[in-house]
Amino acid sequence: xxxxxxxxxxxxxxxxxxxxxxxxxxxxxxxxxxxxxxxxxxxxxxxxxxxxxxxxxxxxxxxxxxxxxxxxxxxxxxxxxxxxxxxxxxxxxxxxxxxxxxxxxxxxxxxxxxxxxxxxxxxxxxxxxxxxxxxxxxxxxxxxxxxxxxxxxxxxxxxxxxxxxxxxxxxxxxxxxxxxxxxxxxxxxxxxxxxxxxxxxxxxxxxxxxxxxxxxxxxxxxxxxxxxxxxxxxxxxxxxxxxxxxxxxxxxxxxxxxxxxxxxxxxxxxxxxxxxxxxxxxxxxxxxxxxxxxxxxxxxxxxxxxxxxxxxxxxxxxxxxxxxxxxxxxxxxxxxxx
Amino acid sequence: xxxxxxxxxxxxxxxxxxxxxxxxxxxxxxxxxxxxxxxxxxxxxxxxxxxxxxxxxxxxxxxxxxxxxxxxxxxxxxxxxxxxxxxxxxxxxxxxxxxxxxxxxxxxxxxxxxxxxxxxxxxxxxxxxxxxxxxxxxxxxxxxxxxxxxxxxxxxxxxxxxxxxxxxxxxxxxxxxxxxxxxxxxxxxxxxxxxxxxxxxxxxxxxxxxxxxxxxxxxxxxxxxxxxxxxxxxxxxxxxxxxxxxxxxxxxxxxxxxxxxxxxxxxxxxxxxxxxxxxxxxxxxxxxxxxxxxxxxxxxxxxxxxxxxxxxxxxxxxxxxxxxxxxxxxxxxxxxxx
Numbered sequence: 001x002x003x004x005x006x007x008x009x010x011x012x013x014x015x016x017x018x019x020x021x022x023x024x025x026x027x028x029x030x031x032x033x034x035x036x037x038x039x040x041x042x043x044x045x046x047x048x049x050x051x052x053x054x055x056x057x058x059x060x061x062x063x064x065x066x067x068x069x070x071x072x073x074x075x076x077x078x079x080x081x082x083x084x085x086x087x088x089x090x091x092x093x094x095x096x097x098x099x100x101x102x103x104x105x106x107x108x109x110x111x112x113x114x115x116x117x118x119x120x121x122x123x124x125x126x127x128x129x130x131x132x133x134x135x136x137x138x139x140x141x142x143x144x145x146x147x148x149x150x151x152x153x154x155x156x157x158x159x160x161x162x163x164x165x166x167x168x169x170x171x172x173x174x175x176x177x178x179x180x181x182x183x184x185x186x187x188x189x190x191x192x193x194x195x196x197x198x199x200x201x202x203x204x205x206x207x208x209x210x211x212x213x214x215x216x217x218x219x220x221x222x223x224x225x226x227x228x229x230x231x232x233x234x235x236x237x238x239x240x241x242x243x244x245x246x247x248x249x250x251x252x253x254x255x256x257x258x259x260x261x262x263x264x265x266x267x268x269x270x271x272x273x274x275x276x277x278x279x280x281x282x283x284x285x286x287x288x289x290x291x292x293x294x295x296x297x298x299x300x301x302x303x304x305x306x307x308x309x310x311x312x313x314x315x316x317x318x319x320x321x322x323x324x325x326x327x328x329x330x331x332x333x334x335x336x337x338x
Numbered sequence: 339x340x341x342x343x344x345x346x347x348x349x350x351x352x353x354x355x356x357x358x359x360x361x362x363x364x365x366x367x368x369x370x371x372x373x374x375x376x377x378x379x380x381x382x383x384x385x386x387x388x389x390x391x392x393x394x395x396x397x398x399x400x401x402x403x404x405x406x407x408x409x410x411x412x413x414x415x416x417x418x419x420x421x422x423x424x425x426x427x428x429x430x431x432x433x434x435x436x437x438x439x440x441x442x443x444x445x446x447x448x449x450x451x452x453x454x455x456x457x458x459x460x461x462x463x464x465x466x467x468x469x470x471x472x473x474x475x476x477x478x479x480x481x482x483x484x485x486x487x488x489x490x491x492x493x494x495x496x497x498x499x500x501x502x503x504x505x506x507x508x509x510x511x512x513x514x515x516x517x518x519x520x521x522x523x524x525x526x527x528x529x530x531x532x533x534x535x536x537x538x539x540x541x542x543x544x545x546x547x548x549x550x551x552x553x554x555x556x557x558x559x560x561x562x563x564x565x566x567x568x569x570x571x572x573x574x575x576x577x578x579x580x581x582x583x584x585x586x587x588x589x590x591x592x593x594x595x596x597x598x599x600x601x602x603x604x605x606x607x608x609x610x611x612x613x614x615x616x617x618x619x620x621x622x623x624x625x626x627x628x629x630x631x632x633x634x635x636x637x638x639x640x641x642x643x644x645x646x647x648x649x650x651x652x653x654x655x656x657x658x659x660x661x662x663x664x665x666x667x668x669x670x671x672x673x674x675x676x
Contacts, residue, residue, distance in 0.1 A: 224600065246601050258596025262562065263584050265612035272610040274603035 002027045004067045005096040005316050011052055014324055019052070020068065020317040028101035035090075035104045036078035041122050041309075042096055042316060043071040044323050044332040046245060067095035071127050073110070073118070074100070084109065089118065091126060092281075096316050098337060108284060114295035119307045123331040124160060124298060125291045131244055131277040132160035133290045137168065139275045140218040140242040144169030147212055149231055151175075152222035153192060154182035156331040157244060161220050163191040163303050174211045176204070176227060178326060185329075189304055204230035218242060229259040235270050243274040306330030340365045341651050342405045343434040349390050352662055357390070358406065358655040366439035373428075373442045374416035379460050379647075380434050380654060381409040382661050382670040384583060405433035409465050411448070411456070412438070422447065427456065429464060430619075434654050436675060446622060452633035457645045461669040462498060462636060463629050469582055469615040470498035471628045475506065477613045478556040478580040482507030485550055487569055489513075490560035491530060492520035494643075494669040495582060499558050501529040501641050512549045514542070514565060516664060523667075527642055542568035556580060567597040573606050581612040644668030 001024045008021035030036050048070045051062045062069065072094035076084050081104035084090060092107035094100040110121045123129065135157075136142050148165040152158045153175025165173045175192040177183050183195035194211045201207045208216075208230055215236035221228055224246030231241065246256070265272070280286060297303035308330045310319040315334050322328045339362045346359035368374045386408045389400045400407065410432035414422050419442035422428060430445035432438040448459045461467065473495075474480050486503045490496045491513025503511045513530040515521050521533035532549045539545045546554075546568055553574040559566060562584030569579065584594070603610070618624060635641035646668045648657040653672050660666045 228600075229596075243600070243604055246604060255598035256600075258567075258598045258600060260593035260596045262566075262581070262594075262596060262610075265610060266581055266584060266614065269613050269617060271612065272600075272603060274609065275607050276604065279607060 001025070002097055002099045003313050004098075005313075006065050006067050007052060007062055009064070010054055010061075011049070015049060015052065015317075015321055017317045017321070022314070027099045030078055030080050030101045033081050033103055034101050035076050035081055035084050035107065036099060036101050037072070037074040037090060037092075037094065037107060038077045038099055039072045039074040039094055039097060039336050040089075040118070040338070041073040041333045041335055042094075043073075043122055043127070044316075044320050044334065045070055045127075046323055048320070049324070067097050069093060069095050072100070073121055073126070074107075076107075079104070089121070091121060093278075098313070108281065108287075111288065111291060114291065116295060116298060119309065119333075120298065122333045123156060123307050124294050124303060124305050127277050127281070128156045128331055129160060129294045130280060130287060130290050132157050132164055133294060134277065134280055135242050135244050135275060136161050136164055136218065136220060139273050140220065140240045142168055142170060142218050145171045146217035147172045147174070147214060147236070148218045148220065149174050149176070149208065149212060149216035149234070150192075150220040150222070151227040151231070153177050153195060154186045154190065155222060157222060158220070159186070159190040159305060159330065160303070162186065163297075165218075166191040167297060167302060172212065174208070174216070176208075176223075182326070189306075198227070205233040208234040215239065220244065221246070225256050229261060232259050232261045232264045235264060235268050237268050237270075239268055239270040241270065241272045243272060244277075308332045310334045312336070339363070340435055340437045342436075343651075343654050344403050344405050345390060345400055347402070348392055349387070353387060353390065353655075353659055355655045355659070360652070365437050368416055368418050368439045371419050371441055372439050373414050373419055373422050373445065374437060374439050375410070375412040375428060375430075375432065375445060376415045376437055377410045377412040377432055377435060377674050378427075378456070378676070379411040379671045379673055380432075381411070381460055381465070382658050382666075382672065383408055383465075384661055386658070387662070405435050407431060407433050410438070411459055411464070412445075414445075417442070427459070429459060431616075436651070446619070446625075449626065449629060452629065454633060454636060457647065457671075458636065460671045461494060461645050462632050462641060462643050465615050465619070466494045466669055467498060467632045468618060468625055468628050470495050470502055471632060472615065472618055473580050473582050473613060474499050474502055474556065474558060477611050478558065478578045480506055480508060480556050483509045484555035485510045485512070485552060485574070486556045486558065487512050487514070487546065487550060487554035487572070488530075488558040488560070489565040489569070491515050491524045491533060492528065493560060495560060496558070497524070497528040497643060497668065498641070500524065501635075503556075504529040505635060505640060510550065512546070512554070514546075514561075520664070527644075536565070543571040546572040553577070558582065559584070563594050567599060570597050570599045570602045573602060573608050575606050575608075577606055577608040579608065579610045581610060582615075646670045648672045650674070 005020045011019045073091045076088045083104040089110050090107035154177040175186045175195040178199045183197045186192040186195040196207045219231045219241045221243045308328045313336050343358045349357045411429045414426045421442040428445035492515040513524045513533040516537045521535045524530040524533040534545045555574050557569045557579045559581045646666045651674050
């Protein structure tokens, strides 16, 4: 049988367990060109929250009763495509299920010559690593000796952004996170020179100014809202604001207030550049370049990361909720099958 | 004697005549490397409004009692620099004065081989032409067959942006302006396929969607506020939002509300790119390329424009006020001296 978590009702604000329902359906059969993938890990990505909203929200809404979609890591069990063979480990868009049948092109084989553990493909060698590397270096166009500011800096993406910035010669890397524990990890493990605890900071703009008196050449935005407003007060001439996600907007019941200081973009001839990692996933050669560089850093011990693995299919809804409460440490994934 | 308009008090909201005071001072003497320029035309640019605000606003504030600064067109009367000779027509940053003494490098000679009238150097062959051309083509990176949306489309910059977009093969060019007269001019004279009268439009976002069902590849932003919010609802994948100015912010007493739909940037992997024409003014070769192309369009009758010349030094404060009330037609300049 094929277990699935489906959308029982649309969450209002933070997602709750009761928004999801478990069902069992037959294992799907594949058609020509498709593969059957047994899902080993389901990735808990904040962006999934967007798909759960009703029409009129930003993303194409997931119909009620549909399996929840997201990035998965799995193994090919059956194939009707020359592109993928049985036994290959693949990643791609799947769902919160034991099995998914889809065109082979929806999945890409994870490189097995990088000498890494399976879990690594859920984090630095998966979409998170690609997001951090591509966002900071290609979208943000970070140059050596520049300064970097990162919101959500102790999260999966942020934890890599800080380290990659340092590995590429950034002069100063400042993070923003919520709570002393996250700030400690950011500085001790993830390369940050300083971390601002926004929960303990009355004037975030002033706190950033103190931590980065010259301003940020690159601001890596994961959060939005008040973070973006405070960051806009502290950008350098020709700064790049890289928008990877706006977590503050995902669970918002009301539209998130926009920054009132966009004029700072003009004063600094700065840019806001949004990107989606999904757009680069089909660029296999580019992706391989990114992951090879990251694999080399891992092998030489210069890039640390943590995968927070929750165990079992039934753990998915609560794990997803943890993503927004901050009750996790590192990249949050659920191991569904061995 | 040298007449000057100085800042008498900081405007609150729209600038009034009483915010400025007239005084007479001696004609300045020049030092080594400087030139004395007799000002012929003072340009009425919305950006000047920013300099009048107090510290804490976005720009470096002009001290009370100082001459109002801005772009001028003038003639070299005395020179102590080999770079500029007496009699040359030059443009650069000056002030609302009869004479200004400044380093020769502050001024650039207007090209006298483009076969144009003196007034043309205040508009298509001056900073306005450079703003429209550079902003749309280099910053906005407009490609043929793309769609363009322009706020403030009947203003000086907007009137050129629409025409340049069409000359470069844009598929559809839609403008936003206030009032039927401006909208008529935009469509009849300035190349716009359609113009939305925002004063007569309850739902600006829906009106843009109707005029541009496929969305805007480039949005040329002169205004900000509600315009930006509505435009963000109507951008294409990989859209470029070019921010030239945010007129709505200039006279705002309270901070302008920010767009609540920045998530659309992520959905569309779009960019906001701000620029200042002042940054390209020192790039003489690039500027000359821009102005040569514009001069060719003028000569072949393919670019129309209007200079609204107000006469006399005393007309400056009221002319500046007209800039924000919309009681002008085309590029607003004041002719100070012959």
